[in-house]
Amino acid sequence: xxxxxxxxxxxxxxxxxxxxxxxxxxxxxxxxxxxxxxxxxxxxxxxxxxxxxxxxxxxxxxxxxxxxxxxxxxxxxxxxxxxxxxxxxxxxxxxxxxxxxxxxxxxxxxxxxxxxxxxxxxxxxxxxxxxxxxxxxxxxxxxxxxxxxxxxxxxxxxxxxxxxxxxxxxxxxxxxxxxxxxxxxxxxxxxxxxxxxxxxxxxxxxxxxxxxxxxxxxxxxxxxxxxxxxxxxxxxxxxxxxxxxxxxxxxxxxxxxxxxxxxxxxxxxxxxxxxxxxxxxxxxxxxxxxxxxxxxxxxxxxxxxxxxxxxxxxxxxxxxxxxxxxxxxxxxxxxxxxxxxxxxxxxxxxxx
Amino acid sequence: xxxxxxxxxxxxxxxxxxxxxxxxxxxxxxxxxxxxxxxxxxxxxxxxxxxxxxxxxxxxxxxxxxxxxxxxxxxxxxxxxxxxxxxxxxxxxxxxxxxxxxxxxxxxxxxxxxxxxxxxxxxxxxxxxxxxxxxxxxxxxxxxxxxxxxxxxxxxxxxxxxxxxxxxxxxxxxxxxxxxxxxxxxxxxxxxxxxxxxxxxxxxxxxxxxxxxxxxxxxxxxxxxxxxxxxxxxxxxxxxxxxxxxxxx
Ligand SMILES: Nc1ncnc2c1ncn2[C@@H]1O[C@H](COP(=O)(O)OP(=O)(O)OP(=O)(O)O)[C@@H](O)[C@H]1O
Ligand SMILES: [Mg+2]
Numbered sequence: 001x002x003x004x005x006x007x008x009x010x011x012x013x014x015x016x017x018x019x020x021x022x023x024x025x026x027x028x029x030x031x032x033x034x035x036x037x038x039x040x041x042x043x044x045x046x047x048x049x050x051x052x053x054x055x056x057x058x059x060x061x062x063x064x065x066x067x068x069x070x071x072x073x074x075x076x077x078x079x080x081x082x083x084x085x086x087x088x089x090x091x092x093x094x095x096x097x098x099x100x101x102x103x104x105x106x107x108x109x110x111x112x113x114x115x116x117x118x119x120x121x122x123x124x125x126x127x128x129x130x131x132x133x134x135x136x137x138x139x140x141x142x143x144x145x146x147x148x149x150x151x152x153x154x155x156x157x158x159x160x161x162x163x164x165x166x167x168x169x170x171x172x173x174x175x176x177x178x179x180x181x182x183x184x185x186x187x188x189x190x191x192x193x194x195x196x197x198x199x200x201x202x203x204x205x206x207x208x209x210x211x212x213x214x215x216x217x218x219x220x221x222x223x224x225x226x227x228x229x230x231x232x233x234x235x236x237x238x239x240x241x242x243x244x245x246x247x248x249x250x251x252x253x254x255x256x257x258x259x260x261x262x263x264x265x266x267x268x269x270x271x272x273x274x275x276x277x278x279x280x281x282x283x284x285x286x287x288x289x290x291x292x293x294x295x296x297x298x299x300x301x302x303x304x305x306x307x308x309x310x311x312x313x314x315x316x317x318x319x320x321x322x323x324x325x326x327x328x329x330x331x332x333x334x335x336x337x338x339x340x341x342x343x344x345x346x347x348x349x350x351x352x
Numbered sequence: 353x354x355x356x357x358x359x360x361x362x363x364x365x366x367x368x369x370x371x372x373x374x375x376x377x378x379x380x381x382x383x384x385x386x387x388x389x390x391x392x393x394x395x396x397x398x399x400x401x402x403x404x405x406x407x408x409x410x411x412x413x414x415x416x417x418x419x420x421x422x423x424x425x426x427x428x429x430x431x432x433x434x435x436x437x438x439x440x441x442x443x444x445x446x447x448x449x450x451x452x453x454x455x456x457x458x459x460x461x462x463x464x465x466x467x468x469x470x471x472x473x474x475x476x477x478x479x480x481x482x483x484x485x486x487x488x489x490x491x492x493x494x495x496x497x498x499x500x501x502x503x504x505x506x507x508x509x510x511x512x513x514x515x516x517x518x519x520x521x522x523x524x525x526x527x528x529x530x531x532x533x534x535x536x537x538x539x540x541x542x543x544x545x546x547x548x549x550x551x552x553x554x555x556x557x558x559x560x561x562x563x564x565x566x567x568x569x570x571x572x573x574x575x576x577x578x579x580x581x582x583x584x585x586x587x588x589x590x591x592x593x594x595x596x597x598x599x600x601x
Contacts, residue, residue, distance in 0.1 A: 086421060089426075224456055227449055227452070228456055230445065237405075238439075240425050240428070241403070241428055241433070241440055242453050242456065242457060242507065243428035243456075243458065244425060244453075
């Protein structure tokens, strides 16, 4: 491997790393607020990518059926909960969101009709439609499967997340078929920056990554709604004492995750070929990224994810068959370091 | 005038164990009502249960409404505000954000004058004003207590439930804390005060209960209770046992 190749590989790796970072951030956000390890985050990404491909081809998006099914489940589960607990106050908002998601989703499904036959649909239009179809899935999933067990142990929540992952993945096979898909790139080509040629695709990816992370950071750190969300993560009981509903925080966290997942899907669609079952491995890499941040720090999680992307690209060039095992082998030393650090933290706390 | 809080046949259970049972409690408007009792008597469980935490049963009326099944969030929004024994501050957020969150979801009509309310709380607790941008987790024990009380005040409580506000404070701060509590009452806030520091509690309160093994005594005037021989021996003898434990955390 010479320097030129290494630099090109690093660029490839960074592109993937950006996606992993977005996954890691969403997984971390959801975990801190709801204690759910969101295994289905990968499915959001793949759903968005495959939807993007379908819309570019002028086909109707299959994801609308999943949206409808989840909407029905979410509405019935929430109504049932309201009836059982006698707590009706939140139901109207949940039903309004669900209905809105279905109506907007139906409208987005009709976008292929807007383009004249033969002409390629506009990129902005397909992107918007993809986001509208995939972003609402998070809250719908939360109301369907997670709100009812919100107080269960982390292990129970993890099993639920794995179950939901398999349900989603299983339903994606009949919806999208077993073939792989890759979307058309919005831009191609490279610019010369002296020591190497940087792909425009990577620059666009980085710009959108920075914009997404920046928007999230502004929301969480600067707005009162974001602070309310953070309060749940910092001290769930304290949050309830000031009147913050954990269920609302949970639904918002899931919504941010599916929104970021949808953005990631749009970004990754032109990069690689994705299959109906590609989500799991993506989520696992996002999880490794989140763990490099100690399941606590967003900047570390993002940095770790970028590193994973680059390492993976290098590995796949040298030992392509081993690339996934090498990435996950990297998890073990990280966990070791983290656990020794936590032990020493506990010791210092005990001394105080 | 109807009491701000009334509960009867109230119980709190952890699994099969009763922490609170058969409790009848009245908190009159504009007064301080105190509950004194030894460790493990069930005082914290009673307050947490009233606030909507823990498994509970029985009738609770707050401000004329039945809140027997209300969630902690709904109670907080309605003005039934708990300052828990564990404080439950947002440690990695600034003092100012902690205070603002206290008002963020309060009664809608009051949200407009959040800025004014913040000003008012910061004037009341000067050490907090000097540390607005500091993380709550870096505060001293006394400052944390002030912040917990300040955050509760931001929500404009109709009834403030204080769980051992003097716990772990240096003796001079204990005096100060009870002055603040008396001042709040003078401004018209109703208060339910749980204390191990029975001497101080009985001094500021109008009415008092003694809690033992999860059960409450009958309601008494605080002065008369303090004068009772056996109470004085049991709860006032071990003077400032807790108060002497300086800055626990
Ligand atoms: N989460 C819990 N799970 C099980 N039992 C509990 C729990 N919390 C409290 N208890 C038990 O309930 C009883 C009452 O405890 P509680 O904390 O309410 O008493 P307290 O009067 O506030 O005591 P202290 O003065 O020490 O604060 C105790 O026997 C305690 O062991
Ligand atoms: Mg207690």
